[in-house]
Amino acid sequence: MLSKEKLARISELSKMKKAGTLTTEQAKEQTALRQEYLDTFRSTMRDTIENVRVFDPSGEEVTPEKLRQKQSKNLN
Known part of the structure; x- marks a missing residue:
């Protein structure tokens, strides 16, 4: 997750852009x-x-095969 400081800076720059005071560097x-x-x-x-x-309502696993393959690959 991005730090709170970086998220605040993104918001600050966005406000500056809306106000029309954003420089090229910013x-x-x-x-x-x-x-x-x-x-x-x-x-x-x-x-x-x-x-x-x-899982379907009866409790059977119905995870797509492509995702199952990716999960087993990640375990190895």
């Missing part, structure tokens, strides 16, 4: 911070999805 910083945020989010989401098991 725009580059904003782009880099947003990319770091997206990379972190995607990584966390991928880890979460790769550890999910799906």
Whole structure:
């Protein structure tokens, strides 16, 4: 997860952009911070999805085969 300081900075830069006071250097910083945020989010989401098991109402596991293969690969 991104630090609170970085998230606050993203918000601050966003407000500056809306106000029209964002400099070129700050725009580059904003782009880099947003990319770091997206990379972190995607990584966390991928880890979460790769550890999910799906069960139907009768209790049978119905996790898609592709996901099962990925999970067993991660265990090794």
